[in-house]
Amino acid sequence: MSAVLEISGLKTHFFTHAGVVKAVDGVDFTVSKGEIMGLVGESGSGKSITGFSILGLIDPPGRIVEGSIKFNGEEIANAPENRLQSLRGNRISMIFQDPMMTLNPVLRVDTQMMEAILAHEAVSKQTAWERARDALGLVGIPSPEERLRAYPHQLSGGMRQRVAIATAFLNKPDLIIADEPTTALDVTIQAQIIHEAQKLTKQTGTAMIWITHDLAVVAGLADRISVMYAGRIVEQGGIDDVIDRPLHPYTVGLLGSVPTANRRGKRLFQIEGMTPNMLALPEGCAFGPRCHARTAACDQQPPNDHAGDRRFRCFNPHLAVEAGQ
Numbered sequence: 430m431s432a433v434l435e436i437s438g439l440k441t442h443f444f445t446h447a448g449v450v451k452a453v454d455g456v457d458f459t460v461s462k463g464e465i466m467g468l469v470g471e472s473g474s475g476k477s478i479t480g481f482s483i484l485g486l487i488d489p490p491g492r493i494v495e496g497s498i499k500f501n502g503e504e505i506a507n508a509p510e511n512r513l514q515s516l517r518g519n520r521i522s523m524i525f526q527d528p529m530m531t532l533n534p535v536l537r538v539d540t541q542m543m544e545a546i547l548a549h550e551a552v553s554k555q556t557a558w559e560r561a562r563d564a565l566g567l568v569g570i571p572s573p574e575e576r577l578r579a580y581p582h583q584l585s586g587g588m589r590q591r592v593a594i595a596t597a598f599l600n601k602p603d604l605i606i607a608d609e610p611t612t613a614l615d616v617t618i619q620a621q622i623i624h625e626a627q628k629l630t631k632q633t634g635t636a637m638i639w640i641t642h643d644l645a646v647v648a649g650l651a652d653r654i655s656v657m658y659a660g661r662i663v664e665q666g667g668i669d670d671v672i673d674r675p676l677h678p679y680t681v682g683l684l685g686s687v688p689t690a691n692r693r694g695k696r697l698f699q700i701e702g703m704t705p706n707m708l709a710l711p712e713g714c715a716f717g718p719r720c721h722a723r724t725a726a727c728d729q730q731p732p733n734d735h736a737g738d739r740r741f742r743c744f745n746p747h748l749a750v751e752a753g754q
Contacts, residue, residue: 432499433603433636434460434483439496439506441475441482448708452478452491454660457733457740460604463634465627467647467668469683470657473704476640479657480606482506483638484523485513501603519549522597526609528589531596532581538592539577545599564595568625587618594622598629605630608640623650645687648672656680659705659715666739676739676746678722714742 441453453475460466468476481487483498485508498506500521505513517523525531533541542561543554550557558577565573568591581589590610597605607626611619627650630637641647647654648668655665656679664677675681685698702719705711711718713728720727726744733742 431462432459433462433501434638435497435499436479436483437497437499439479439482439498440494441478441487441491442494443491445490445708450707451660451710452707453482455733456496456657456660456662458655458662458665460636460638462603462636463630464653465630465637465639465651467651467654468638468640468657469642469644469647469654471642471704473707474657475660476642476657477608480523480608480638480640483604483606484517484521485510515549518545518602519600520602521604521606522600522602524590524593524597524605524607524610526612528586528593529581531593532589534581536580537577538579538581538584542577542592542596542599545596549600560599561595564599565592567598567629568592568595569621570595587614587622590614590618590622591625594626594629598633598635601633602635605635605637606640607637609642611646612641612643619646626650644672644683656683659707659710661715661742662740663716663743664739664741670739676736676741677716677743678720678745679716682719714744 437457439453439456443450443452456479470476482493487493493506496506497504539558539561543557546557546560562573562577565576570576570591611622639647639651651668654668654671655662658679664671664680671680675684682698682700700719705715714731717723717727722745724745731742731744733740
């Protein structure tokens with residue numbers, strides 16, 4: 430499959446009065462046409478900043494200081510704002526955790542969805558309206574004509590998120606970045622939205638990055654997974670390989686904290702400690718102070734190693750495997 434997005438050595442830093450926050454510090458991954466990649470990690474790991482970096486939505490004091498972001502072969506890291514504007518909402522779309530970051534509360538749904546089309550294409554208002562109606566139907570919204578006439582506050586949370594997803598797919602983008610779009614929803618609605626997203630990527634061939642802290646969500650959705658910790662990807666590979674045989678102790682901990690992954694009566698695995706202060710990362714491996722597989726080698730920065738299709742940053746992947754068994 431052809432690569433829609435290729436990220437190499439991406440570094441996005443924030444220059445604050447207290448020091449430099451290396452929010453994204455050397456991230457590499459590729460997303461192919463029709464593929465869903467799960468980007469997983471705790472809050473503050475750099476997942477969302479990675480997504481915003483792709484879209485060029487990093488405001489001062491932050492900036493991309495190094496690395497490459499190639500979209501369909503075109504370098505867009507630090508591209509001119511007018512070029513990024515032509516891509517946003519057209520070739521690259523984003524679905525936010527809160528649909529009200531996408532939807533304007535004082536405008537009807539049809540006005541907003543039609544505007545998303547007319548901003549990038551010279552089509553009639555009738556054509557734009559019909560495309561908006563069809564997009565709502567695709568994400569399973571009943572009576573789409575009626576919903577188009579509604580204001581966002583007249584819709585439920587799950588319905589608003591479906592409108593946001595439909596809007597993201599309106600212009601048949603090549604890439605969609607979904608930033609924890611189901612976190613605030615109940616489990617039933619969450620499952621429905623995940624199913625719709627999966628179905629739409631298969632139908633349209635759109636590539637998707639699904640950002641989440643929930644491994645259980647990604648396990649049933651993604652084709653590949655990248656696990657982030659303290660601004661770096663510590664493990665990546667095919668979803669089944671990573672879930673069945675994690676190579677990094679952090680991935681082992683995330684999997685062990687999912688109730689459905691544990692035998693009945695067995696205590697949940699708990700990762701000790703807290704995520705590190707990004708202004709004062711520990712020497713060597715950032716996960717070292719919390720790691721059950723730590724050795725003297727971990728005082729050094731682990732290399733980005735690989736085994737076949739798997740990549741990982743760990744000196745002791747065999748200890749992580751033993752812990753996961």
